Amino acid sequence: MSRKSDTLARALGWVSLALGAAQLAAPRTVSRLSGVDDSRLAGTVTRMIGTRELMHAAALLGSRRPGPWTWSRVAGDALDLTLLGRAMASRSGRRRRRVAAATAAVTGITVLDLAIALYSSGLGVRRPMRLQASITVNRPREEVYAFWRDFENLPAFMLHLESVRTMGERHSRWRAMIPTADVEWEAEILDERAGELIAWGSVRGSKVTTTGAVSFTDAPAGRGTMVHVTLEYRGRGRALGTSVARMFGAYPEQQVRDDLRRFKQILETGEVLLSEASPEGIRLLRQLRQRPAQPVGGRS
Structure with missing residues (x-):
């Protein structure tokens, strides 16, 4: 199970690398798609999240045992969902729908991250x-x-x-x-x-x-x-x-x-x-x- 879990964890590392690169290269575009571009701190927050994603990528792709690092992505997902929840509560109309779509996407990623983290840790796996x-x-x-x-x-x-x-x-x-x-x-x-x-x-x-x-x-x-x-x-x-x-x-x-x-x-x-x-x-x-x-x- 170790080799398979390491492969899955490194796959998440590539996901983090792609997300981080996009958020740092085009923060305004990411903010607009997420429906939070009306905030003056949107660009700064997006860059911070992008930097965090690159740190996830470095840990997952550079570690000999990347499995435990998958929990760092789960923690980051929880923070992202909290921020998106607050953003949705203060918006309406088309912008609110964009935030809702972004929240749904992050929720899906969170489920995937959590499943791989549990698998990599040996939790949720019915062993003999x-x-x-x-x-x-x-x-x-x-x-x-x-x-x-x-x-x-x-x-x-x-x-x-x-x-x-x-x-x-x-x-x-x-x-x-x-x-x-x-x-x-x-x-x-x-x-x-x-x-x-x-x-x-x-x-x-x-x-x-x-x-x-x-x-x-x-x-x-x-x-x-x-x-x-x-x-x-x-x-x-x-x-x-x-x-x-x-x-x-x-x-x-x-x-x-x-x-x-x-x-x-x-x-x-x-x-x-x-x-x-x-x-x-x-x-x-x-x-x-x-x-x-x-x-x-x-x-x-």
Whole structure:
């Protein structure tokens, strides 16, 4: 996003250069078109605004990171709109219509400047929700890997998932219950190293864009397996994106850590241990339906 935002910011720099040059070269013409040529200070004010525009141009075109300088244009636009508003209030007839047309033009430029400033700052851009967590499981790495590799096991400890159904060696269909509706998407294995790494992601065109990766390494001193998980979710559309975030509750990082805690219990004891102190996230109805998992790998 950085390269694109810099390009947009520099485009505003060229706009400032053109406006500033025009206001300094022909202040009377600009004042007349704006409907304020009847003021004795019109030429002086126009030159001052032109000088300010050239300063914007220098900052936007000369900076290695021009994005933050777009806010200076937004501030200048606010000042221009204030001056034009006062000018319109004291004029009538044809001159007032000229001021109104100039105000409409500056308003349009302000909207553009504000949009680019927000984009350059990363505000208003719906970024993926990225979650990470780790845990140590006191079981051999091959066993931990094999349990996770069967994606149909994931809903047993990931509360935001209703089901995962395998559709071949590398494809699966996922179903999640979010506050507004059930959401389904198809995922595929993107990278895999037996006993070490599983990486997956939703296929193109899915309602939910998601990627995940889990790595498995031997814990120090033979204490089992270290599991590190990274999840990313992005919903298509504002409402769906918000719902995707809400399905993890108010504390999504904690929700993922709780998921791994349940994963650890299943691998080490064969079931999820429930107690009044267990943090079970926002899916209370799901928890009421949950049953202890069956022993894994033939353990009693």
